[in-house]
Amino acid sequence: MPYSKILANIEKHVSLAEGERHFLLEQLELKEVQKKAYILQAGDTCRYFNFVNEGAFRAYYLSKEGKESTVMFAVSDWWITDMHCFINEQPAMLHIQAIEHSSIVRLSKEKLNLLFEELPKFERFFRVIMQNAYTREQLRVLENLSLTAEERYHNFISKYPRIVAHVTQKQIATYLGITPEFLSTIRAGKT
Amino acid sequence: MPYSKILANIEKHVSLAEGERHFLLEQLELKEVQKKAYILQAGDTCRYFNFVNEGAFRAYYLSKEGKESTVMFAVSDWWITDMHCFINEQPAMLHIQAIEHSSIVRLSKEKLNLLFEELPKFERFFRVIMQNAYTREQLRVLENLSLTAEERYHNFISKYPRIVAHVTQKQIATYLGITPEFLSTIRAGKT
DNA sequence: CGTCTATTTGAATGTACTCAAAAGCGGTGG
DNA sequence: CCACCGCTTTTGAGTACATTCAAATAGACG
Numbered sequence: 461m462p463y464s465k466i467l468a469n470i471e472k473h474v475s476l477a478e479g480e481r482h483f484l485l486e487q488l489e490l491k492e493v494q495k496k497a498y499i500l501q502a503g504d505t506c507r508y509f510n511f512v513n514e515g516a517f518r519a520y521y522l523s524k525e526g527k528e529s530t531v532m533f534a535v536s537d538w539w540i541t542d543m544h545c546f547i548n549e550q551p552a553m554l555h556i557q558a559i560e561h562s563s564i565v566r567l568s569k570e571k572l573n574l575l576f577e578e579l580p581k582f583e584r585f586f587r588v589i590m591q592n593a594y595t596r597e598q599l600r601v602l603e604n605l606s607l608t609a610e611e612r613y614h615n616f617i618s619k620y621p622r623i624v625a626h627v628t629q630k631q632i633a634t635y636l637g638i639t640p641e642f643l644s645t646i647r648a649g650k651t
Numbered sequence: 652m653p654y655s656k657i658l659a660n661i662e663k664h665v666s667l668a669e670g671e672r673h674f675l676l677e678q679l680e681l682k683e684v685q686k687k688a689y690i691l692q693a694g695d696t697c698r699y700f701n702f703v704n705e706g707a708f709r710a711y712y713l714s715k716e717g718k719e720s721t722v723m724f725a726v727s728d729w730w731i732t733d734m735h736c737f738i739n740e741q742p743a744m745l746h747i748q749a750i751e752h753s754s755i756v757r758l759s760k761e762k763l764n765l766l767f768e769e770l771p772k773f774e775r776f777f778r779v780i781m782q783n784a785y786t787r788e789q790l791r792v793l794e795n796l797s798l799t800a801e802e803r804y805h806n807f808i809s810k811y812p813r814i815v816a817h818v819t820q821k822q823i824a825t826y827l828g829i830t831p832e833f834l835s836t837i838r839a840g841k842t
Numbered sequence: 843c844g845t846c847t848a849t850t851t852g853a854a855t856g857t858a859c860t861c862a863a864a865a866g867c868g869g870t871g872g
Numbered sequence: 873c874c875a876c877c878g879c880t881t882t883t884g885a886g887t888a889c890a891t892t893c894a895a896a897t898a899g900a901c902g
Binding site: 819820821831832834835836838839 | 847848849850851
């Protein structure tokens with residue numbers, strides 16, 4: 461059934477009794493997303509924490525000058541939202557777009573708060589997710605500071621082969637903070 | 652008393668009953684740290700989550716080529732550790748050094764786990780801390796991708812005036828990912 | 843005062859960008 | 873099924889941003 465992936469994802473971190481699992485399922489909504497559709501646009505209120513069931517998404521910032529910077533990719537079994545705006549109830553800074561036809565399971569902020577109230581172990585789950593997200597971003601900062609563009613590219617493709625399978629080079633370039641032209645020359649450099 | 656700051660910090664996010672506060676205090680250790688002393692060195696086991704009571708710290712990565720990259724600064728009322736290594740019980744990648752004579756309140760991983768068991772609201776506290784840390788790092792990634800060195804510098808000094816008051820330009824340069832020479836020319840550029 | 847490190851300045855270099863144009867690829871409609 | 877259109881990728885020339893190396897100056901500390 462469509463919720464098996466999200467349950468497996470959550471149960472990797474906390475174990476749920478039958479009644480808890482049932483309660484959790486009641487809070488979730490399954491949603492199909494067409495290729496190129498946005499599940500969030502800058503300026504929107506960010507109401508949902510989204511689990512990618514199938515497909516792939518990209519979250520990016522669009523500057524006034526029109527430059528895109530990819531903040532994250534999410535393929536199946538990942539969570540994605542504009543966390544800052546979700547938590548602080550501010551207008552979204554990011555656009556989140558489906559790279560291909562996808563399906564997500566989403567959890568609204570209200571339902572998440574309800575889960576925190578009813579199932580304290582959900583606090584633990586979310587803590588672990590946030591811990592992992594934090595250490596991942598911190599490592600990314602460190603790599604941006606200490607590695608060259610070429611090293612960051614090779615690091616990216618070896619670290620995230622599942623993402624590479626879904627995204628264009630141009631999108632990878634905006635994730636690495638370089639131009640697509642320069643990424644092309646890096647790739648031509650050898651293999 | 653020496654624990655008033657950490658209590659205020661924690662009680663910003665969760666409210667504690669008298670007995671809970673007492674239990675929490677029993678898990679903490681106060682520690683003085685001399686200027687330039689390390690509370691963590693790369694390769695060490697990272698056992699503690701540290702609250703800065705007084706003073707200032709810098710966490711940095713030292714590459715094989717000898718290049719330093721500052722991952723974070725922490726002044727009073729901040730928490731600091733090598734989170735990845737603390738969580739996953741791996742050898743530290745970072746050095747954490749006192750910039751000046753400081754005092755910290757530290758919480759060992761064992762005591763933290765005990766707190767999670769005994770005071771479930773501590774899961775919530777830690778979740779909030781991790782959420783904030785995550786969104787802060789994500790914003791830093793975004794700024795590294797979308798801003799020039801000069802913009803990042805001005806952003807840094809306006810965002811973290813309390814840090815600026817404690818650190819050298821060279822240290823700021825390693826946080827921004829530029830050379831101290833170039834930071835100097837940015838500053839000469841105007842005000 | 844003397845030493846050590848931080849900061850500034852400048853010249854030469856390199857890394858990554860801009861702009862432009864060609865080539866490749868995928869999807870769509872005839 | 874093929875031809876065309878739009879977007880991605882490649883390639884190249886010229887440029888800008890940031891680095892390296894070197895040396896002078898300024899500050900901090902014993």
